[in-house]
Amino acid sequence: MLFHPRFRTLVDWAAGRMAEPARRRVSDHLAQCDRCRTRVARIREIRHQAAAAAAVELPPGALEAVLARRAAGNEVLLPSDPGPNLTRSPARVAAGVLLVLGVAGTLFAAVPGLREWLAERFGGKAAPVAAGVTLVDLDRPIAINVIDADSSLHVRFAIVDDSIVVVRAEGGAAEAVFRTSARGVDVRGARRGELIVEAPRFASLTVSINGRPVMVLDRGRIRLPDGDSLLTGSTVYLTPRP
């Protein structure tokens, strides 16, 4: 090796996460280079000291606190396991894209009217996402906007142990149109009936009716416009003013 290895290469070498033959080349270089040997020694020292500096001891009494909370009926809804992430490598991404393209091509050929439906859908005319139900992955605070709701619409708020926010309408409100966006979901034209929002305890979201915020879920509590705060798991019926 004519040049000194880069610092990051020495970090990888010192951690033993370098494959042959690169590892061998670096080893050969280190055998004859005092400067790089000193660097490797320093890297190991920093790693060792970092482990010591970041070491934490378990807080005393935590298990007793856990058991006491359970005995008191305290419930915590944890985020569910996301499962293996399939978008981690370029090969997997490419395989996923090919799969989606294949399925889309097959659908175009097999389903009559799909092309027209898509043209209508992306031409700006709204359509329900899935028969009055929409799911929003919870990776940011979201907003649920109910637009053009009349005064008979009720909104029920339920806490579930999942990491997806579910918004669905029942009764006449099920005719409403759901539109998802990066920020959440718009429900348009909801009429008499009930709008049900199911969200995990850890969700952070705002429900607005006709542009007016009516409920905020944050840090496990539901806040109402009048300042009242309810524990999660509560059911709230709201009647928007016309």
Added chain:
Amino acid sequence: MTPPPEGPLGDPAELIRAVSAGSNDALGALYQRYSGKVFAIAYHIVGSRAEAEDILQDVFVGLPRLLRRYEDRGRFDSWLARVVSRTALMGLRRAKPTLSLPVADIAARTEPVLERLAVGEALAALPLLLRQVFLLHEVEGYDHDEIAEMLGIRVGTSYVRLHRAWHHLRRALRVE
């Protein structure tokens, strides 16, 4: 890490079944086995001892319910690490973390104090996103695939953050 208890609760599958059925003894055994890892992961992600303690408690209060839906598709500790990291990340989204590296604990140990304080301060000065990856990788020993799963980032991002963290440390500690 505390060794697993003797008897039927030493079997992980049996332990999980018992916890999901509501057994406090089994929950205690699970705590003995995994609490250290849970606390460390939470602490490395949120950077606050108090927040990490809240997460530790929340995880073990919520586990019995969550385990009812647990499917044995891989290593339990990997599954638990993902649950802990998601819980910690959700907490981070709600509040800005504060850093509280245990400097007092550091000073109490027997190795050269000044050197460790310097490394501790350099660590504390790292941006949170870089420190998370650095500590999970270099201290806890997770590989980049696992860190990507835990933090919801790409594997390449984990690599980049690790090397940026090393770059910061190198400058802060004046490694020639």
